[in-house]
Amino acid sequence: MAANTHHTVAIAQVTQILQGAVQRGLDVNALLQRAGISPSLIDSPLSRVTQGQYAALMLVLRRVTRDELWGLCSRPLKLGSFVQSARMLVHCRTLGEVLTEGFQFYHLMLDDFVPRLQVSQGVATVRLTHRVALTPQLAYAQRTFGFYSYGLACWLVARRIPLLDVIYPETDTQYKTDAGRLFQAPLRFERDSMGFRFEASWLDLPVVQTPQSLTEFLRQAPASLIIKYRDQTSLTERIRRLLRRSLAQELPSLEDVGHALAMTPQTLRRRLRDEGQGYQAIKDDLRRDVAIEYLGRPELTLLDIANRLGFSEASTFHRAFKAWTGVSPGAYRQTHF
Structure with missing residues (x-):
C-alpha cells in the first residue's frame, strides 16, 4: 500500500472555478463530463473530486474559454501567458527577482487586480489588490493567482517557502479551511486584499531550475502546482x-x-x-x-x-x-x- 494519499478537492472549488463558464452560458454539465466529473456531484455540497479531475477541469475550461483564468475576470488572460512568464522567470537569479519581474509582467496582462511585492521590517508581503468591484468570480481568480504564484516560486527555488500567514478578504471567511490546507499556514483576514507573508530573507534564495527542467514542469502543469509543494514534514x-x-x-x-x-x-x-x-x-x-x-x-x-x-x-x-x-x-x- 502506498504511504502517501493525495488530498481530494472540495466540490465548492469546482463550483467556484465554473463561475465564468456559467456567466457565459456554457454547457457546464458537458464541461464537467469532459473532465471526468459527474454533474450530479455539484448537487452534493459535501462531495469531493480527485486532484486529477480538478486539474483536468482547469485544462478543459482553459481550452473552451480561451482564458487562463477561465472567464472569471472582465478580460481574458491570454493563452500562453503562464508559459511565457515561466520561461522568463527561470532566468532570474533569486526569488526576489522572480516575484518582482513576474508581477511586472502580469501588470501588463491583468486589468481587474494587481499583484505587488512589498518588503518592510524583515517581512516580505505579496499582496493582490483589486481594481474593480470584488465579485465572487474575481475573488476566486485572485485566490487562484496567489496560490499558483506561490507554487511557481517554490518550484523555481526547489523548496517550499514557509509562510508566516495568508491574507484573505473578510468576505472570504467561508474558505478558511481550504486556504489553510492549500498554503499550510495560518490565516488572517483584512478588509480588501488577498496575499501572503514570509520572512524577507527567503528573497535571496537562488533560482536553481533550468530551461531544461522547465520543459518537464510545464508538461505536468497544472497538476504539478496543486500537489508539488505541500509540506510533507508537517x-x-x-x-x-x-x-x-x-x-x-x-x-x-x-x-x-x-x-x-x-x-x-x-x-x-x-x-x-x-x-x-x-x-x-x-x-x-x-x-x-x-x-x-x-x-x-x-x-x-x-x-x-x-x-x-x-x-x-x-x-x-x-x-x-x-x-x-x-x-x-x-x-x-x-x-x-
Whole structure:
C-alpha cells in the first residue's frame, strides 16, 4: 500500500472555478463530463473530486474559454501567458527577482487586480489588490493567482517557502479551511486584499531550475502546482503517512501516535491545533480520501474497500462515506464511471 494519499478537492472549488463558464452560458454539465466529473456531484455540497479531475477541469475550461483564468475576470488572460512568464522567470537569479519581474509582467496582462511585492521590517508581503468591484468570480481568480504564484516560486527555488500567514478578504471567511490546507499556514483576514507573508530573507534564495527542467514542469502543469509543494514534514502529513500503513486494522489512538512520534498527547494536540487540525478529523479525511481513490479502481468491490479501510461491514463503510461526502459509495462509483 502506498504511504502517501493525495488530498481530494472540495466540490465548492469546482463550483467556484465554473463561475465564468456559467456567466457565459456554457454547457457546464458537458464541461464537467469532459473532465471526468459527474454533474450530479455539484448537487452534493459535501462531495469531493480527485486532484486529477480538478486539474483536468482547469485544462478543459482553459481550452473552451480561451482564458487562463477561465472567464472569471472582465478580460481574458491570454493563452500562453503562464508559459511565457515561466520561461522568463527561470532566468532570474533569486526569488526576489522572480516575484518582482513576474508581477511586472502580469501588470501588463491583468486589468481587474494587481499583484505587488512589498518588503518592510524583515517581512516580505505579496499582496493582490483589486481594481474593480470584488465579485465572487474575481475573488476566486485572485485566490487562484496567489496560490499558483506561490507554487511557481517554490518550484523555481526547489523548496517550499514557509509562510508566516495568508491574507484573505473578510468576505472570504467561508474558505478558511481550504486556504489553510492549500498554503499550510495560518490565516488572517483584512478588509480588501488577498496575499501572503514570509520572512524577507527567503528573497535571496537562488533560482536553481533550468530551461531544461522547465520543459518537464510545464508538461505536468497544472497538476504539478496543486500537489508539488505541500509540506510533507508537517505534523498532519506525518500522521497521515503513519495512519495509511494501518488503515486495514484498528487505527492507533492519539497516545499511540504520540509515542510513535516521540511526543506527549498534550504536545500532539497543541501542535495539531496550531495547524488547524484535530486527530479525529485527520482520520476521517484520510479514510475519505483513500476511499475515493479506491472507488476509482473498478476491480475492488465495496466490501474490499470497506475491509481495506478497517470497516468490519460494508454497511458501516456505506454510512461513513455518505456522512463524509453526502453520497453513497455506490452512487459515487456510478458517477465516477
